[in-house]
Amino acid sequence: QDAIDRKEKRSETFKTAVHGLETDTPALKTEELGRRAPQWVRDNLVTMCMRCREPFNAITRRRHHCRACGYVVCARCSDYKAELQYDGNRPNRVCQECFIFLTGHTVLEDREGKHKGILEKGAAEVSSRSLLCSSLQLLDKNGKGGTRGWFVIPQDDPLVLYIYAAPQDVRAHTSIPLLGYQVRDMPQSESRHLFQLVQSRQVFTFVADTEELKQRWMKAMARSAAGITHPEEEEEEDADE
16 A cells, blocks of 8 residues: 555656646645655756746756655745654745645745745835845946946845836846856946946946945945855855955
8 A cells, every 4th residue: 555655646746747737736645744755856847936836047046845745846935844744743844835734824924925926026025124225226338328226135035136116116127146246346437436247248337326335235246146145154254264
């Protein structure tokens, strides 16, 4: 019977992964969640999170497995912990749906906001939990004109710069993955406080309102470009040096 059950679990999991992920029903039967180790869906069978449907990529949205149902999910959709009976009731990383089922807890509204698409979070919501946010101007390629907007580096997505047209917009119009960029200082020009993000042939030129704000943005972007996601990591690097 155990062999039959294992074969059925593998079959159900494979079908779920291959056939468009149309259902939210876990591969394990509901009553088995947390009691049996799931058969993990293989990474190469999915290109998007099996919960929020956002595409995976190597930098800002990486693959994780729910330890309860075995689904391949993104970091936001697996940012929960629940005790699993098959693992000695130790807390394990699980997806939101399994968290609700296993714990009986409801998900707070600000938690639910974390599951919105990469550009669909409101500016006010992201700014309230940001590493840095302010108004900046992004110059066009010839450096003569540009777009003024609201720029945010969120705490929960610290390697990405989100650009909103206004501080209360409900959706960002674009984003820039910061990892790997070089931050370049520029001399003051006509009372404008300029700095750049540079990677290969890609160059973004920004204008800050003050020199102090410019320095804050340069420091924050350099930290994100180096892959530092927490202030304590930077402190440890400084200590090592």
